[in-house]
Amino acid sequence: MCAELSLLCANLGKIKESHLVFDPCVGTASLLLACAHFGAYVGGSDIDSRAFAPRDGASLATCFEQYRLTNRFLDVMIGDISHPCFRAFPLFDAVICDPPYGVREDPRTCRRDELFLKYSESKLPSHPSLTLISNSEDPLTFRWSRRLLVMEKTSEYEENGTDLPEALSSYYNSFRLNIFSKVGAIEKEIKI
Incomplete structure (x- = not known):
């Protein structure tokens, strides 16, 4: 996402100093950078581990270093938003994301x-x-x-004690398997 739109999203999200912001589809972290610019502490997750792989010596952490926002960057993790890993109590001041297209x-x-x-x-x-x-x-x-x-x-x-509807659960599971099978094939190619 471009910088201008990321700043607009953070502004619309009413991000303020010391907010705790989570992005479940972190990708290149453009939204997290915008939220950190407004003073929030930021972290996120992505289902695709390739989003976090350093390229040409640059990583998500170096992006925050470039803008002098390392004190606002908590961390990122591999995670699947259809299976949350957090406890069921209020934790974040904002959840902001740009979901992948075509999903x-x-x-x-x-x-x-x-x-x-x-x-x-x-x-x-x-x-x-x-x-x-x-x-x-x-x-x-x-x-x-x-x-x-x-x-x-x-x-x-x-x-209310109910799980995801069966059709939706099936959709998320097939999407997750598709992503992880591609990542596994890539890891075999580069011998990780």
């Missing part, structure tokens, strides 16, 4: 006329403890755009 739907499984459906608010993610306070469009091309959603926690989440 929701494999175009090969859609009919061509289904690929270009009109935008509908009914398809936006929702949660009983969150209220949508901003919904902005970021045009990428003439035909494609992405949405910037800002949600605010309005009530404490109460576990």
Whole structure:
């Protein structure tokens, strides 16, 4: 994500000095850098370990060094957001992320006329403890755009004892297996 949009996201997220911010899809950490710029302590996770691999001597930590924000960078870890590793109590002041594109739907499984459906608010993610306070469009091309959603926690989440719906759980499991099989193949190629 570009620096300007990352700063805008951090601003919309009301990130302040000493906030604790988590990004579950950290990637290149552009959102974490923007949040650290506003004084937050930041950390995150990503399902793909390649996001953390140093390239040409640079790593996520060196990005924070470049902007003199190392005192705000906690750490990152390999993690799967469909299987949270945190206890069920309030921990973060904000969760901010730019999810990977193309994860929701494999175009090969859609009919061509289904690929270009009109935008509908009914398809936006929702949660009983969150209220949508901003919904902005970021045009990428003439035909494609992405949405910037800002949600605010309005009530404490109460576990109802149910797991993810079976279809959603199946989707996350197949996505996770796909990612880890690719990582395993790459590790074998480079003999890690």
